[in-house]
Amino acid sequence: MSVGKWNIEILKPEHKTPVPSDIQISRAQPPKDIHQVARECGILEEEIELYGKKKAKVSLDIIKRLEKQHDGRYVVVVGITPTPLGEGKSTTTIGLAQALGARLGINTFACMRQPSQGPTFGIKGGAAGGGYAQVIPMEEFNLHLTGDIHAITAANNLLAAAIDARMFHESTQSDEALFNRLCPQNKQGVRPLSAVQKRRLERLGIPVVDDANKLSVEDRKRFSRLNIDPDHITWHRVLDTNDRFLRKIQIGLGDAEKAHSRETRFDIAVASELMAILALTRSLADMRKQIAKIVIGTDKESNPVTADDVGVTDALTVLMRDTVKPNLMQTLEGTPVFVHAGPFANIAHGASSILADMVALKLVGEKGFVVTEAGFGADIGMEKFFNIKCRQSGLVPSAVVLVATVRALKMHGGGPPVVAGAPLKHEYTEENLELLEAGCDSNLRKQIENVAYFGIPVIVSVNQFATDTDKELNMVVEKAKKYGAYDAVIANHWAKGGEGALDLANALLKATEKPANFKFLYPLEMSLEDKIRTIAQKIYGAKDIELSEKAKKKIELYTKQGFGKLPICMAKTQLSLSHDPTKKGAPKDFMLPVRDVSASVGAGFIFPLCGDIMTMPGLNTRPCFYDITIDPETEIIDGLF
């Protein structure tokens, strides 16, 4: 049975001028009952788990049920190198889905990342899209959602606590006492081993026994002692709170633990490798395998120590059991949205989940569309979307939408710095074709070229701002076409909703009539160093890479440990094609310095660090929580963006 055309009830929010705040727009448009949204897009009664009336989780059984259904067209929204204000990729993702789904009546899903809750109470700015192109209700989107990030936090921190507890017990107990506690003897005199303990025996090459009493003294010791090197632990605790005082901490200062005190840190929850795993997994079984492979550090002989060695694989999977089910919400115009997973875009790959895309591609059917997004600029988010996410999923993208703005292009053409919170300089609010042209000829040109490496047609969406002139907008359109875009259009979904993205939707329909000729940038067989070099030279325009001594050693170590075939996940600033955020346009002839290299073996990538990467945001002097209010009678929230 093939998927037919959906019959969905379209919501028609009144478009006001000037455009009100995001939460005012969200609140003015009552969402449909999410149960109805699920039915409308072909989700069966038994495949849905409601979380209140506006959110639901959907079962992965859909993938199996629609196994024979051809996938829909798969579109990824990426951006040119942005200003610190962001150029509207999420807004475009939603606006485009509204145009396709609500205006053109084509089965369409948008797939979005779940944002971290921390910044919600720090600096204003939602992640649900904006204006008349957003996911509603936006406060549900931006707050707990269905608890996936909380589950990740719990699982991440259970592993962290287990690591320190294990080191503590190993260092305070004799070999015999440790073995006796790890394998307690039952009333029948047998020391049974649990499944996770048997797997450790296997990895150690010790014949698996049913009774640990049969192990030799030497094997008992090898089995019992993980010998974790406290100076080489790469697993950190996480919290979904902007808490800068946890960036570097000393733990274990209590009387009992102080002999084992060590320095460590908390990251924001979405920086957890478990979030990257959730985003890159293809099933619950797959996730369990990935969790088992997580490398938490090395032992004193530089061998990798895994989550499975610590014994927590299934416990973490239990805590994350429900996270694999994508979360269903809706756009302001009533079309379906999956909000699922939200890994960092620097130390991870910055895209929403494979599972949501897989389910959505089945649900929309062969003629339908799934629109998703890649974090950061195209040089980072798109490159990772293709080389990491698509490689892992096997899904083949049909087209790229490249978001550009006059503002960002002027900056790349030599305009003054754009600073969050400060008023925009006149270069940005008045017509300036000179700066704009220079930006088009550098950054826009290079980012279009970057898409071309992957064999996918690119449509440039010029997101319109109130102060942009027609001449400016048209210049970007022309330049984009000149540099090889399949098409380029002006879009104004922020002020006009789906209607404002109709040209974009029509261009996309045309661009995806034929399948794309998708290819990866590099083969996995290439050495780690060459993979990094390929990305740096082809995508960033670097002359070459410059590996620090530390980075060289880490590459050697990971290669020796057997992780050399993993893809690369560059941790680099998004504010420049280079590693230096002040270099705008399309820098050339620079050496890309790689300071250090780390690994997320469970998620399945190696991440080189180019510059300092912040993994725990802070709160400024006047965080936006000062403006947040709730009416306890109506439960109406104000001041949230």
Next chain:
Amino acid sequence: MSVGKWNIEILKPEHKTPVPSDIQISRAQPPKDIHQVARECGILEEEIELYGKKKAKVSLDIIKRLEKQHDGRYVVVVGITPTPLGEGKSTTTIGLAQALGARLGINTFACMRQPSQGPTFGIKGGAAGGGYAQVIPMEEFNLHLTGDIHAITAANNLLAAAIDARMFHESTQSDEALFNRLCPQNKQGVRPLSAVQKRRLERLGIPVVDDANKLSVEDRKRFSRLNIDPDHITWHRVLDTNDRFLRKIQIGLGDAEKAHSRETRFDIAVASELMAILALTRSLADMRKQIAKIVIGTDKESNPVTADDVGVTDALTVLMRDTVKPNLMQTLEGTPVFVHAGPFANIAHGASSILADMVALKLVGEKGFVVTEAGFGADIGMEKFFNIKCRQSGLVPSAVVLVATVRALKMHGGGPPVVAGAPLKHEYTEENLELLEAGCDSNLRKQIENVAYFGIPVIVSVNQFATDTDKELNMVVEKAKKYGAYDAVIANHWAKGGEGALDLANALLKATEKPANFKFLYPLEMSLEDKIRTIAQKIYGAKDIELSEKAKKKIELYTKQGFGKLPICMAKTQLSLSHDPTKKGAPKDFMLPVRDVSASVGAGFIFPLCGDIMTMPGLNTRPCFYDITIDPETEIIDGLF
């Protein structure tokens, strides 16, 4: 419209011998769709929010809708001083609710605490009841539930991060810079104040202005500087993980923060004052007021600094918005259960929420029952249930069920120590009337007397174990009656479900025919010291209290700060009526040492500390996560208890 008799579908699990593990029993009995359970107990369609098919949140609108409905009978299950193994209060709560609701057909709700997730992965032992008297599905009960604890964690840690960030910004900025950032000037040249900032002006006695430019230089400084004393911060971070290495930590060791580094700690999430607030609040509006009043420490002049001063009141309320709605689940026999809030029983009061009780008392109607539970032994949990929870709620209890076991009474009569994890000594597995009698004459007698102080009839439930003899069980029944119990019965709901608690249910029906003559143990007007003394002498049997110098100073400080009228929440071991866990039976003539005194002003109590209280559990050498497995195809979890 008065509430009528419910018509609920009773579940009839097959009772096996020997009794299987809790999770096997739970899994063998498919729960009803929670939507059905809601309908059966009179919850309207618009008053329910489903969280999957087995859990739901219910709206507080029920309280208003059934305003004119008389409350049902209100029964609290308490225990004698327990062994470290626990004597089965939760199991009795569920067994009794099953007997009343499923066997006798009386409208009955059980109200339970939500357990912390941390210990679930540490030491085996669920909190959903046990055997054939439990809440199902037990893994949903013991894991995330609907995310209330996660929301509390997020709110708690936002406040903690805001405190350290505020101190940091105050110490790195001039008065003028600080003021300018806290009250930024808009395009019209005005510095508007948000609602929470205006409330701070009010508290400082500064006339409230619409434009902060109108404030004097001196007032600007008073307004901007909280001057928090880093050595007197009582607000800690929390995690729902057993992580002993966080018991004492040094934070802010990063380069930017290290001049402001300080020592602090993480507690387990359920130890957060926000959990106590959730348990003691009567509405969302009430909760917001309580959050505003939270005292996070003192300034350098020893004035209390509140959450409202830090500016986070509404942000925390937003994060906790949905937590106020009680969580609906069901017993193994299909009767309704609210699982809501789970504050610590030492530094907090250890009872489930007032809101769940309020909603349940309306739903069951005048002839129905609400059975709830008080943590720890009757000397602690029951005393706090009456003096703190009932005082705050205004709800009047009808009867007390006092759980006793032959095992615990033998221990109180001089039996050898009972140690978790070690096999029971023969005194406990063979008949021993001598030890038992001594235990009845000491601990049972005293705990019955303790109930009598509150004017409530007490029924002793003797929870039967396989090795208990008839003579032993009958001795406890007779002794209980002799010492003033309204009635005493043998109960075996663990092996037989509701049927095993039928005698208990019938005794309760009789005991609650007439309203009780409830009274508090002390009036709030009494001084803090005298309130502590009253509890120590009357309930614990102490000769007097012995306040440390620190405790005296804190009592003086809290009295001066205006918190002298708050009730007392004793933080004491549950393993003895005294402060010394090794003293069993009914110790006399001892002095109760009060080491320190703390305050939870938002929750509304002062808590004296008698001995060291652990607020962050650890993981042992072989935590139970080694035995936990999940089948990724069926999603069946094993090894969880």
